[in-house]
Structure formats: structure tokens, C-alpha cells
Amino acid sequence: MKRKVQLTKARQYKGIIVEPEIREFFIGKVWSRENTPFSKEKIDRYIENNYFKVKPAISEKHSFFPFFNKKYICNRCSNDIQQEFVEFECARCRKICVYCRHCINMGRMSSCTDLLVWNGPSEKFPKHHILDWNGMFTELQQKASKELLDSIIQQRNHLLHAVCGAGKTEILFPAVFHCLQEGLRICIATPRTDVVLELFPRFQKVFPNTVIHAYYGNAPKQKGTAQLVIATTHQLYRFEEAFDMVIVDEADAFPYTYDISLQKAVWKSKKKGAPVALVTATPSVQILSKVKKDGWGYSFIPKRYHGHSLPVPRFESLWFYERQINKGRIPKKLALWTKSRIEQGEPFFIFFPTIHLMQKTAPLFQQIHPDILSVHAKDPERKEKVMKLRNEEIPGLLTTTILERGVTISNVQVAVVGAESKIFTSSALIQISGRVGRNVNFPGGEIVFFHHGISVEMDAARNEILRLNKEGFQ
């Protein structure tokens, strides 16, 4: 009896018992001190007991030379573009404070707000998982999958370069499964929310025993600590040294290639020495050179999973299409193309360079067929409209580049209007061409670039597709 009392006393003396909720919430995250779902007193007590590292949200770097401007760095989004820092008279501190406009959408971080980083015991993840998938790999997929796994075991970065429709997601399964069984924490990041929403149910189905969370803007709250996180790259701002492995899917998509701080966020979110794998159909020159220079693992799949070649785009002139549309008529060739698609009962996408042009043409197309709809990035019914096309409720969709990736509709035919526009880079055009012929039953299909003069990017896209076809069928 006496001994028991002593024991409890000893335990009390040690400090506090960590609540699992708090640990689950904070592990691997960088979080604003003011905006936690827990009470202020509780957080303060944890800080006193050294369970958190506290750092200011904006740090200052003084230049080596006197009289030079000091430099600010945001500790959440790693932004160091000085124009995006704003100095203001802070009424709380009664002095000049600074905030970062780059990540203000996630709540303002200023130099007088603190960030919390978990410093307590780390989480142990279960090692028993089930891989519920019995698909078959093609030879090339098998090889790529093994190469990816080898790179992970050697803790080496990896680039998986595979054409659109090569079955990239499936290739990831063995690698993810391996990591899960080692009790490691994995993140699959992608620049697009649509892709997160598509990947999440697929992974949930394949790994039924694993805690998986999806993070994107306005995502619902999810319980527990996820061993597998599927997130948009923006959400990685919130993580720090959290993952033993990060996979970036669609690593060539806007805004990831364009926004350096997103790339920094990926590197910040992983633990030191943990490998990163990039998955893309159109790697940029920078990525390829990095692969060579730093000795990354590299796998290349030039062939689709069904073994048919990629559809090659056809160039079709559509002179002065803009002027004709402004006059209120659809260019003849485009109208004929659309009519023949409707006659043959094939679903179609027509890509436009700008929302403005698309909205101008939409009523004209509705004269051909009243059910033709249009979608763009700000359209709240985007998902529903794509579903309608998939269910064959509507004959076709007009769209901006927002549907260039991640959408799979069987037997879809694609036209690009104004393919010479600046927004259609070669990688965008390759992605758009990749929408066609993804189904085994309909491996062919038409991809037409309607243009007002052939651009260098159009040629580059076509040559790349021809090259891939050549390499796949040697």
C-alpha cells in the first residue's frame, strides 16, 4: 500500500501526462499559438514543460553590411520575397510589426505571433497493414515500381516519368505499402485539390487498415494521426519534419513549378534525409537536370498500361477564330467537328485559352446542342458537370486548362481552340492530349489543335509525343 502511494507521487512530480489528443494534433505540424483548438492555459503549461518549441512566425535576417535592408523570412511558408512582407503599426505591441502576405489565406502570421512545433515524444505507427489490390502490372510498370522501391530503401530521391495513362497511381502502391509496414509516415502531395479528391478514395480502398487523411482548403476535420497523408502542396506549409517519405504527384502542375515557396514547403515537411519522389508525365528541364546532377533514381514508362500508342495531335488551321467568335459565329471547321462528335455519340472536351473567350462561345455552341456546358476554375458545379459528362447526360464540355489533368473519361475526344496561345505550354498540351484514349476499349481517339499559326510549344508537344511512341515501340 505504502509503495503504491509513493509511485503515484513520483509520477505527479514528473510533470504532466501528455494528452493523446494534443499529441495527435501537433505532431509534425507548425501551428499558430493563438489558433489552436485547445485552451490557452493548457498550451502554456505544455510550453512551460518543454513539449513545444516556440519560434516567431517571421524572422529577420540582418545583412552583413550595415545600412543595408534587413531581410524577412516567413517561418511558415518559407517565403523570402521582400515585396510580400508588410510593415504596419501593431496596436498590440505598440511598435512596427511585419506580416507575410504570401500565406495570409491560412490566417495572418506576423512577427508578434508565435509558431508552435511539437517537441514531445513522437508517435509510433502500426506496422500491420493490408494491401487490398489485385491488379496486374505490365512489365514496364513492374520495373518502375521496383526501381522506386529500391530508391526508397536506399533513401534516395526518385523521379517517376510516365506518360499520361500509364497507371502511375498503381505503381505507387507497393512503395507506399513497404513504407507503411516499416511504420513510417508518408505524404502524397499534389498541387491540385481535384487530384487529392480523386486519390483519397482510391487509397482508402486499397489500404483499408490504415489511417489516411486528406488535407486541402476547407477540408473537414479528421480524427487521429494519419500515417498516410494525402494533401495539396499548400497544406504542407503546416508541416515540419513530419514525413519519412514525400511523394509529389503531378509535380509539373501549376502552381507548384511556379511558386518556389511550395517547393520549399515540400522539403521542409519531410524529415532530414528522407527521400522525395516526383511523379509526372512532363518533367521540366530543371527537374531532369537535377536528376542527373544529384544522382536521383529515375524510371521512365513511355507506354500506356493497355499497350497502345499515345494519340498524336493533328494540327488544323482556324484562322482569325477570335474575330469570328466576336462576330457571333463559330468557325466552320470547329462547328463541323463538334457536329460529327455529337452524331457519332462520342463525348468531347473543347479547351479554350481564356474564360472570357469560352463564355462568349458557350451560347453559340448551345445552338448546336442545348446541353453543351462550360466549366472553369471558379465554377462551383465543376465536379457535377464532369460527372454529367461521364454519365453521358451531356454530349460535351467546354473548359479552360483546369481539366487538363486528373480527368479520365472513356472514349473522350478533344479539341483545343487557339492552341497557339501562351497559356498552352508544351507540357499543358501533352497533358491535354493525354486525356484521349485512356480506356482499353477505346485506345484511339482524336486530338485536334485548332490554331491561328503553329507555335513552338505546339511543335514541341507533338514531337515529344512522337518520341515517346517511338521509344515505347522499339
Add this chain to the structure above:
Amino acid sequence: MNRNEVKNCLLCNAPLNSQMDWKRLFFNRFPKVICQECENQFEWCLHEQDEEVVSLYYYNEAMQDYLHRYKFMHDVLLSKVFREEIYYNLKNRKEMIVPIPMHPEKLKERTFSHVDELLKEARIPYVHLLEKITTETQGGKTREERMNTPQIFKLKKTVQVEGKEILLVDDIYTTGTTIRHAKRVLIEGGAKSVKAFTLIKSGFYK
């Protein structure tokens, strides 16, 4: 390099390519900070003005978004957006300009006073005469609740308002409760006349 130089639209981040001309070179007091497209989305409130309360814009979707980003996401830089319009509307007013104050606790929470910042950016001198005594806000209340709120302001201790003409400034005018309360306090203190100026006029939708 000037840190505060604005190169992209503060609202949509599109690059601002303003052309240089003579007028801009010599009289450019307020360089543009938002693009033409964003500017067009704000709706001027030209009609239904009365003598007592002058408002500049309607509370449409674009304005709702602006106010949310400025007031609730605390993007202080957005106080620059309407500085030119505020300047031209207030520069010739002869009354004493008095912004509606915030409660000190609210001020600490928000870290800046949104009305003061608007005036500061527009380079309009102002005086604080009032103090707010409640921490509750008008937003999120029904019309009846707003109408029946007890007095929310009091005069600052050492100020003299007797015989003065006063122009109250606030960000948004909805039911007029805030302005009415402030006006009553000032009139009771002996002010000669009290008028009001707000950036936004909102119909009450709830």
C-alpha cells in the same frame, strides 16, 4: 528598393502595368494598387445620398470579399485600396473628422484600427473624441437587436465638443445604429452638427 512598392494588384495579384505619363510623374499622390478589372467590380453608390450620411460604395460581393480580407483576415495593406476616393471625398470637408473608435480589447485582438488606417492612408487628419464602452459588435445581430442596443459610446474625458461641427467616419453603414449612438453622445456633449461618412452602404438582408 522600396519595400512598399506595389507591383501586383493587391486583390487579384495580376501585374499592374501602369503607363507613365506627365500627370502621373508630377501629381501622382496615390499610385494605383489594384487593377482595372478589380476596380470595376466595386459598385459606386451615387444615388440615394442624403445630407446626413454619405457613402461611397454598395456592399456587393466584391466589397464583401474586400472587407473580409481587410477586417477579418487582418490584411492591413488593403487600407490603400480606397485611399484616393476617400481623399477626394474628405479633403474639402470643413468639419472635424472623427473616426468611430474600437474597444481597446478588440483593438488588441485585431492589432489595428481599420477606420484609422483608411484615413491614415488617405492622408486625412483626424481626432478621436469617442471611446467605445462595450466589446460586442453590431455584426451578427438582427435588426431588432441592433435597434435596441444601449449606448455603446462615451465622450473621452478631456475633450471639448461644444459648438463644433463633426463628421463621423466608419467603414460600413447598415442600420445606422453605430452612427446614431455616436451622434447622440456628441450632440449631448454640445456639438453643433454631426454628419457621417462611410465607405460602404449596405442594405440589411437578414
